[in-house]
Amino acid sequence: MRRTFDRLVKSARQFGPVTVYAQKSRIVFMVRVRFGGVTVKKQWLDFGLWLTRRVHHPLLTRMEVFGPHSFGAHFRLRTPQDVDRSLEALIGEGTRQGCKNACGHGRPAGRTA
Numbered sequence: 001m002r003r004t005f006d007r008l009v010k011s012a013r014q015f016g017p018v019t020v021y022a023q024k025s026r027i028v029f030m031v032r033v034r035f036g037g038v039t040v041k042k043q044w045l046d047f048g049l050w051l052t053r054r055v056h057h058p059l060l061t062r063m064e065v066f067g068p069h070s071f072g073a074h075f076r077l078r079t080p081q082d083v084d085r086s087l088e089a090l091i092g093e094g095t096r097q098g099c100k101n102a103c104g105h106g107r108p109a110g111r112t113a
Helices: 002-013 085-100
Strands: 019-022 027-030 034-040 045-051 060-067 070-077
Touching (some): 034 085
Antiparallel strands (some): 019 027, 027 034, 060 070
């Protein structure tokens, strides 16, 4: 599990500075707002990403709908090889989404139009 987690962190950080820290029951990925998180299970990592669209991936286990353009995609990762190019592309989307509203590239986080 540790090697898989390390691969996930390395993939996220290729898109820029990402803070990774542990909370009570998960490990959070942040730029200024949280865009992803990991819950450690006995035999896999449940990796969740905040995205603006529904996605398809072989390791996708569920999609949460938070609004018309806000989705939580959950992936079951068992090996470092599970962090493939298509998942890395989705991690890049999540990173940009987390930065869009909080890093000066769009409407400031927490404000409405």
